[in-house]
Amino acid sequence: MKSATATVFSFRYRLPPIRVAEISFLIFLAVAMGLPLLFLLSGSFNLAAPGRAAVYGFDNWIRAFSDGGTLGALWMSFLLSVVRLIPAMIIAVIFAWLIARTDMPCGNAVESFCWIAYFVPDFPLTLAWILLLDPNFGLLNSLAKSLPWVDGPLFNPYSFWGIVWVHTSTGGIWFKVMLLVPVFRRLGAALEEAARVSGAGTGTMLRRITLPLLSPMILAVSVLSFIRGLQSFNTELLLGTPAKIYVYSTRIYDYLQQEPRAYGEATALGSVFLIVLAILLFIYWKYLRGEKKFTVVTGQGYSTMRVKLGKWRYVALGSCFLYIAVMMILPLLFLVIGSFMRRYGFFDIAAPFTFAHWRNLFADPLFWEALRNSLIIASVTALGGIMLYSGVAYLLVSRRTVTAPLLESLCWIPHVLPGILLSLGVLWLFLSTPLRWALYGTVWGIALALILADSPVTTQAFKAGFLQLGPDLEEAARVSGASWSYTYRRILLPLLAPIAAAVGLMNFGSALTSISTPVLLYSHQSRPLAILLLEYSFTGELERAAALGLSMTMIIGGMMMVARKFGLRLSRSD
């Protein structure tokens, strides 16, 4: 017995730490991400009613895909996603470059606006766009009609291009800028300077040096955005239905709403996202596996000197602020005004303004309970995500793991499952574990579910960051006698602090605003603010929902200032 224990011990001891970490992460991700997916997939073949003995067959899949509208809806989703992605990606890259790589003044302010814009709740913001663009009563159309050469409405939000426009405002470039800026910042100036010395202009330098070096993150953000676009749903529901524009996610939603619920059909349709992801990941891996090098931070000196724009710096700043003013401040202004209106958007009623919605919100004891819950959930999610996925990302880029493709695929799973299906899978997982007393219905369980849901964005952001760090940094530390954990803590993480701050804050904000993940997991005691927002919206209390949405945005704004200071200080301290 003693010798057997010793053998096991020595076997364990012989495993290098990186292998232990790899196996641990693999087991965790396989259980946390893989099992819910398997549960949903196997459930999609179960034809029996809930609570009855399982009967397996393909009927759910056949029914889902033989529906005449399914293919049309898939095509519409694809078109909307592509059309949105290309211009938004170009604008986002320009924004990130201007903020992080040039001497454009007020870059931090521009970046802060992008952050705030991302976390403004999209539902009331879409309503704000309706108030601005509606062909019958929209403010901009009314203004346009006063022009002598305009005799009809110029804008129509209930159209393909209306949906594209509103998407560009509600989430379009902001999310991309948030993820791109930290990696643009990390780009050393040496290569750009070398290009300049060799006679390259700004355009050539951007095309030949900057963008190729940053391509892993640009590609990752594109994949993330494309799949997000395919899954997009709220704006299409509000603007697409009157114009009879139906998207793929609407069909999934319909299956989830019908009586009795058709989770099998919904999962069958959701599996298309898995296929799309598999194709995109294959292309992405192929690209990264080539001979290209993306390292920009090495042990041989590091400068982040910025490109001088000369007199164009004010033109650039003006363009950024014009874009932000039109796409964010204008609808946000309507949202703020809406929260003080007795009826959102009705200016012609007697005494249209009131503080009642804000007063009622703060007088609601549920608000304060939910606020406390949300702050705990969001903080745990942000910190947990950083700790977990920085480790996973390190393994993915270390080239010393044998299971990297599997690890990475598992990390992407939450991104391809529609939110409510992911929530159902996680609910099943929690209830199947002996830890269900600690996970189900508690703030800790919701935080864990949100950490899982954040895996694609967080892992890809850290991965892009690690790809920029040269191996000589680690080697130098090791030669100097530093342990792996010391190197990770004192060298790598400080260099990645801006990325950690960015994704941490992003996850904090997502945790605060996410509805679909906690919707099946919360209890009376752990109800977060987002669920309260859902309840207000569901019961038509739109003005109070607007006030709550703005409160959440303000909390995120406050956290943003703290996180930016913290992240920047960390990155400078070492």
Added chain:
Amino acid sequence: MGKRLRLSGLILLSLWVAGSASAQSKVGEKDWNEILNAAKKEGKVVVAGSPDPVMRNEIIPKFAARTGIPVEFIAGRSSQIVARVETERSAGIHSVDVFLAGPDTTAIDLYGNRMIDPLRPLLVLPEVVDGSKWKSGKVWFLDPEERFVVRPFSSVATMLFVNTDHVKPDELRSYKDLLNPKWRGKISTEDPTTTGAGANMAARFHTQVGEEFVKALYIDQKPVSTRERRQMSDWLARGTQPICLNCREDDVRPLVKEGFKILEIFELTGVPGTINGSPWLLSLANRAPHPKAAQVFANWILSKEGLETYARGYGSATLRTDIDESYLNPGNIVKKGTKYFDDTDWKWIVTGRHESREKVWKLLKTR
């Protein structure tokens, strides 16, 4: 039994005792106190239902104050609640005691999947089991066995709303008036191509008037559809779509208070009025974790105090005879001797509506 408990039991009973001797299984003060005592020991009651301000702001505080039993309210869309409860049960967890759910969820999911217990034997308060307190002469159990699902409300539903700045009441007297080309593009409806109020109304028209009318109204008249209820009432108020087929009364009521000229139409010539059991049907979960607390809640919510609180907040008519209905729009009150289409009829929910809805969807997909 403590002094406080005896006192609260006495208050409850004195509020509820109606004095009729014809009740099926009413209890005395002592028995009720025992139930209340046991319920308090269970610590709480877990109620699942729609996220409803009346529930949140009025029912929960009032019930807790009256009985000393706190309410945990799991609010959400019925699809989410049922998904959650089904998954919990597959893992052997039973967390919900009481369901306040819509007719489809109750009949198809809760009753259909045997997730509820008989409620009839648990109704014991004299004023609840006293038949004279109910318009139908007894507590109305909807399910075929008349034991599981209670329907406490029955109101005449608004058929449609019109903005009279744009549509004169005389212009909409018969259902055929809806087909006037003048209203093409001027009618709003909740999306009839998916489950919900829009499809339910189309299914009713299909059954009551026929396929040709549904085709003419939902295809030829080019109604504007949405899935956001607030959008419809906004369009109605602005006159963009001055005829609204599926606006909700609680959305429109504030508009009327604001002075918008909005008229509720309850019936049109050729289509009888519709009654329904909105906002919810009552049932008790089987293997409930707090069975006594659930019993107390069920009895209280069906009492005059419970139902009146809900009905006044929500604006619907109850089936109790002892509630003053002056707070209601007279059009919402069911008139004796008038023939209505019952949208919460069990057979209609389980089979009729489903079949008609399928026919409507098939028809609308051909456009």
